[in-house]
């Protein structure tokens with residue numbers, strides 16, 4: 001793939017990008033990216049029934065309505081009132097230490113499912129603040145790797 005000085009990779013990236021933004025799904029109303037995100041959200045919902053995730057969240061419980069964040073080691077309420085919207089929002093998340101979509105980029109649905117339904121050793125409870133920071137860092141790493149490819 002690297003034989004012609006990386007030109008092929010640029011072409012491949014172009015095709016991948018076109019494919020993700022092309023409205024190929026749901027009777028031409030959804031892009032590939034929207035479709036992927038929709039399926040991922042449905043799968044994510046199914047992880048609520050995945051025992052290792054239930055165990056992870058149970059183990060993080062310190063008392064009713066409170067959990068321990070594995071990162072900042074603070075005991076936090078499971079939900080808080082969002083200052084901007086005034087709505088009650090989730091404040092603790094079951095994080096995949098090795099993320100569902102690797103920082104090196106999307107691999108396949110097989111990989112996504114394997115990573116999503118992982119074992120307890122790859123899971124940790126994170127408070128809203130720590131989870132947001134980790135996700136942001138992963139997003140930045142993905143963007144950096146994409147740029148350097």
Ligand SMILES: [Zn+2]
Nearest residue numbers: 069072127130
């Ligand atoms: Zn935290």
